[in-house]
Amino acid sequence: MAKEQQIEKEKSPSGIKQSVWKRWLNYQSVVKQLPFFLFLTGLAVLYIYNGHYADNTIRQINKTAKDVKELKYEYTILKGEVMALSKPGEVAKAVEPLGLKVLTESPIVLKDSVNVVKSSN
Numbered sequence: 001m002a003k004e005q006q007i008e009k010e011k012s013p014s015g016i017k018q019s020v021w022k023r024w025l026n027y028q029s030v031v032k033q034l035p036f037f038l039f040l041t042g043l044a045v046l047y048i049y050n051g052h053y054a055d056n057t058i059r060q061i062n063k064t065a066k067d068v069k070e071l072k073y074e075y076t077i078l079k080g081e082v083m084a085l086s087k088p089g090e091v092a093k094a095v096e097p098l099g100l101k102v103l104t105e106s107p108i109v110l111k112d113s114v115n116v117v118k119s120s121n
Contacts, residue, residue, distance in 0.1 A: 088102075
């Protein structure tokens with residue numbers, strides 16, 4: 001009768017749980033499962049590292065995009081200033097203190113009469 005009660009107790013849900021836990025928590029079973037637990041720990045560490053690496057990469061990308069946007073604005077402003085200063089009237093005003101003036105007549109072409117080569121056809 002005692003064996004039957006013990007068998008029924010082991011088959012009951014609470015008895016099955018105790019039996020499974022005892023089987024999983026004995027020293028030999030824990031030592032046998034240790035490499036798997038270490039593998040899972042390594043995977044967890046890699047997962048955490050990957051998350052931090054991705055966050056840092058996203059921060060760098062956002063910072064670079066912000067810098068590119070600022071440089072684009074600066075380029076546009078400087079290009080507009082150069083375009084405004086390169087107009088003929090602005091160039092004339094800028095070189096006037098140097099004694100240079102805008103030509104009012106067409107330029108003179110100088111030719112060297114000594115080194116004129118005659119072609120023989």
